[in-house]
Amino acid sequence: MFKLLLIEDDATLFQEIKDRLSSWSYEVYGIMDFSNVMQEFTAIKPDLVIIDIQLPKFDGFHWCRMIRAHSKVPIVFLSSRDHPTDMVMSMQLGADDFIQKPFHFDVLIAKIQAILRRVYNYNTEEVSLKTWCGAAIDYEKNLVANELGSIELTKNEIFILKQLIEQKNKIVSREALIKSLWEDERFVSDNTLTVNVNRLRKKLDELGLGRYIETKVGQGYIAIEEGISYA
Template sequence: MFKILLIEDDATLFGEIKERLSQWSYEVYGITDFGRVMQEFTEIKPDLVVIDIQLPKFDGFHWCRNIRSHSNIPIIFLSSRDHPSDMVLSMQLGADDFVQKPFHFEVLIAKIHAILRRVYNYNTDTVSLKTWCGAQIDYEKNIVTNEKGTVELTKNEVFILKLLIEQKNKIVSRDNLINSLWDDKKFISDNTLTVNVNRLRKRLEEIELGQFIETKVGQGYRAIEEDSV
């Protein structure tokens, strides 16, 4: 049974989401003190976090930064604000997905299903270590290491990198990536993929690997080997 931490201060919405998720046998927890979110996060040890942007004391962005400094757990943002910058910022902070309020519960549940299935199942059928461009990628620990150092990736970032490396030196279409990441592209903004890939590339730039993820305008992305540049 997966544990989901729902960081939402609207008691009515919290109850509705909890009831729907409980029907799928998810164990749903809430926050009792919005000044102690990290303490409760540590105590609960959830498998996934759903977090609203507008919260008492500190906003969801604040808590996302704090969670990301300690964990690569999947994070889905909820927002009632119609600002594209909110979605972009949430992705830049390491969120895995973004849901605009008001939303259909089926959409939120589908996104949760897809993320949990991808994050906790994909390592079972792949080699945990992979070498690419002189770096070692650990799919289980979500880290990339070379002589320049080590960077830690989010679940989405390492999954995108895995998909690209599996087809190295070949273009992987945007549709292919979106469908592999989120199962149903009708629920996903095209900009969501762009933000995720840009975030991956920025992380890889820290160890001088960013240039090996190429954007092919109108087509998709390509991971190239160092000796093919």
């Protein structure tokens, strides 16, 4: 879960943005004392900062300078000011983007997702090997293997399997899977998800693993460990 620091003094707007971002599983923090932004920034250690220009005490440009002096964390300006010099200034200070108010929330979330993917997902080495129910899973090569042989999965199938295994023994809702696929730019419908899960389970059957992906009617899916049953 990514931590976002929203530096916004309009309480109503802050709460609205926080609620919308939280619905996308982001952990959103605000500022209690606008004279000590850096102290709270240091304590929170956010993965991305969203900041307004017009703030109490010091403006957003001041805090952008302060943050950039200590961190390379992505910064997005969110402001009602529309003068070109404000946008140029924000970029010169090291901001990653500038979004003008009023804005459409889909634009904000798309820009946040793009920045987080670029900064963290693409530049961070990820563990590509995993063991589950005695099988070795290679996320990079889309392969699952055990003593019975090996199978190759599609990108969607390995993505779904990874989401389930990372939360093994817990029910993952259909909505959460679809949202994860959407965030990863794999656009799927509810019906497409069903088809992919059925194909995944059928392929896993070749290795005797299909039964460890269970469907929970009205709830979602669960990847269980061998020998564990969840009724």
